[in-house]
Amino acid sequence: MNPTRPLQQHEEIAAWLRDAIGTREFSPGDPLPSEAELCRRFNSSRGPVRQAMATLRSEGLISSGRGRRSTVLETTPTETFEATISATTAFQRLGAIPGQETRWVARRPAPADVAAALGVAEGGPIVSVHRLRLADAVPVLVERQNYPLEIGRHLLDFDPDAGSVHRRLLDAGVDYDNLARSFDAIPADADDAELLDIAPGTPLLRLTLRAFTRAGEPVEFSDYRYRSDLVTLGVNTVRGNPSPLWMEIRR
Amino acid sequence: MNPTRPLQQHEEIAAWLRDAIGTREFSPGDPLPSEAELCRRFNSSRGPVRQAMATLRSEGLISSGRGRRSTVLETTPTETFEATISATTAFQRLGAIPGQETRWVARRPAPADVAAALGVAEGGPIVSVHRLRLADAVPVLVERQNYPLEIGRHLLDFDPDAGSVHRRLLDAGVDYDNLARSFDAIPADADDAELLDIAPGTPLLRLTLRAFTRAGEPVEFSDYRYRSDLVTLGVNTVRGNPSPLWMEIRR
Structure with a gap:
C-alpha cells in the first residue's frame, strides 16, 4: 500500500x-x-x-x-506488519507488558548458516542480539537476531533494554520490505532451558525470520524460540481464499 | 468468492x-x-x-x-483452500506422492476436549480417524481427525486407505466454510514415535485444526503431528499488509 x-x-x-x-x-x-x-x-x-x-x-x-x-x-489476527517484526509491538497489541533481559549485543564473525542467510562472507562481521523476552514479567521467548554490519551498527550504541530493536532500525531508515517466517519444533538446549525456566529438552516452537529490502537484499536472519505452552500462533483461512501458509517437505 | x-x-x-x-x-x-x-x-x-x-x-x-x-x-504459498484441509492435496501440490496407513476409523464416545471443540455432549457419539501419512513413502505426519456423528458417518463406509477423507466429505456436501489452525511444539509419545520412526520425546510440530460451516457450526477438530525435521510450515508478509498470523499468550 x-x-x-x-x-x-x-x-x-x-x-x-x-x-x-x-x-x-x-x-x-x-x-x-x-x-x-x-x-x-x-x-x-x-x-x-x-x-x-x-x-x-x-x-x-x-x-x-x-x-x-x-x-x-x-x-x-492482531498483527500489523510492524508486529510481525517486533515482539515488543506484538505483545503490546495483545495487552501484555513487554519486557526484556539482554544477554549480549555483539559485533562478531558470522557463523556459516547466518552468513549464508545474510549473504555475507563466512566469518565476516555481523551484529547479533541475544535477549530473553517477557510478557507481563513471564519469560516466554528467547530471541537471537542477526544483522549485516551496515544495518546492525545502528544497534551498537543502542540500549536494547530501553525498547524495540526494530523501532530503532526502522527509525534509522532500514527498508524492511518483506519477510518469510517458518516454524519448527526443537528441544530446549541448556541455555534456552535456564532462560525460560523449563527442563532441557522441552519442545519449543521456533520461528525463523528472514527479512529483505524491496531489492531483495537480506536485512535480518533471526531465531525466536517460544514457550509453546504459553504462546500459540495460528492462522485463519476462509473458503474461496488461498491459505497464506506455505509448506516444504525435505527430501 | x-x-x-x-x-x-x-x-x-x-x-x-x-x-x-x-x-x-x-x-x-x-x-x-x-x-x-x-x-x-x-x-x-x-x-x-x-x-x-x-x-x-x-x-x-x-x-x-x-x-x-x-x-x-x-x-x-502453494496451498489452495482444499490443500489446507487435505494433506493428500497439499502433498500432491508439492510434487510428493501421498500415502497413508490407517490405524483405525471409529465411532466412539467423545473425550471431553473433543466434545467441547465439536460442540457435542461429552461421551456423545463422534467419528474419529487415526492415520499415518507418508510423502514419497516416508512417514511425515500422524493425523487424528474428529467429526460430529452426522458428518463422520460418511466415513464409516469409506476406505480411508483409498484416498482423501476430505474429498469424501466435500463430495457428501459438508460445508467447510472457514478454519482456524494453530501451531505448537509437543514431544512425540510412544505411539507417535513408533509410527514416525523417531525416538520418544522428539519435538513434533503440532497443528490443531478447527473447521466450521458458514453458520459457525463445528465440522472438524483435528490434531496433525509433523516430523519437524522433514516438514516446514511458513508464511510470507509484505510491508503495508497485516500479517495473516494471530498470536495468543496464555496468562
Whole structure:
C-alpha cells in the first residue's frame, strides 16, 4: 500500500471494518452489518462494499457469507506488519507488558548458516542480539537476531533494554520490505532451558525470520524460540481464499 | 468468492499472475511484468492491475514494489483452500506422492476436549480417524481427525486407505466454510514415535485444526503431528499488509 495516495473507497470500508473488529465493536460470532447498511453508511455502491468484504475474508477475519451475513471469526489476527517484526509491538497489541533481559549485543564473525542467510562472507562481521523476552514479567521467548554490519551498527550504541530493536532500525531508515517466517519444533538446549525456566529438552516452537529490502537484499536472519505452552500462533483461512501458509517437505 | 459470478478484471489478472508464479513461469527473484505491460496484455486501465498486485502482496507472493518492479518472493504459498484441509492435496501440490496407513476409523464416545471443540455432549457419539501419512513413502505426519456423528458417518463406509477423507466429505456436501489452525511444539509419545520412526520425546510440530460451516457450526477438530525435521510450515508478509498470523499468550 502506498501511504502517499488517498485510500480508495473499498480500502476505507475495509479499514473501518478491521478497526471495528480489532476494538471488539464487532465481536467473534457477531454478524457484520448487511451490504445495504454498509452502502448507506459509506454512501457507496455495492462494488466497494463487496470488495472490502473480500479483503477481510482473505485476511481470515470474517466467514465466507455465501447466502448469509458474514460473521467475525473466533480468533482474529492482531498483527500489523510492524508486529510481525517486533515482539515488543506484538505483545503490546495483545495487552501484555513487554519486557526484556539482554544477554549480549555483539559485533562478531558470522557463523556459516547466518552468513549464508545474510549473504555475507563466512566469518565476516555481523551484529547479533541475544535477549530473553517477557510478557507481563513471564519469560516466554528467547530471541537471537542477526544483522549485516551496515544495518546492525545502528544497534551498537543502542540500549536494547530501553525498547524495540526494530523501532530503532526502522527509525534509522532500514527498508524492511518483506519477510518469510517458518516454524519448527526443537528441544530446549541448556541455555534456552535456564532462560525460560523449563527442563532441557522441552519442545519449543521456533520461528525463523528472514527479512529483505524491496531489492531483495537480506536485512535480518533471526531465531525466536517460544514457550509453546504459553504462546500459540495460528492462522485463519476462509473458503474461496488461498491459505497464506506455505509448506516444504525435505527430501 | 462466489463461484457463480464472472471474475472481475482485477481478479482475472491476479489469477493469471498467481498461476504464472505457481508454474514457475515467473520464478522467485524474477521481476513481474511492468504495470504498462500488464495493462496492454489485459487491455486494462491501471486500476485493476494495481488491485491485482495488491492482492498478490496480501497473499505474500510478491514484494512491495514501492518505486521498483515487484519481484516474486523466495518461498511462495502453494496451498489452495482444499490443500489446507487435505494433506493428500497439499502433498500432491508439492510434487510428493501421498500415502497413508490407517490405524483405525471409529465411532466412539467423545473425550471431553473433543466434545467441547465439536460442540457435542461429552461421551456423545463422534467419528474419529487415526492415520499415518507418508510423502514419497516416508512417514511425515500422524493425523487424528474428529467429526460430529452426522458428518463422520460418511466415513464409516469409506476406505480411508483409498484416498482423501476430505474429498469424501466435500463430495457428501459438508460445508467447510472457514478454519482456524494453530501451531505448537509437543514431544512425540510412544505411539507417535513408533509410527514416525523417531525416538520418544522428539519435538513434533503440532497443528490443531478447527473447521466450521458458514453458520459457525463445528465440522472438524483435528490434531496433525509433523516430523519437524522433514516438514516446514511458513508464511510470507509484505510491508503495508497485516500479517495473516494471530498470536495468543496464555496468562
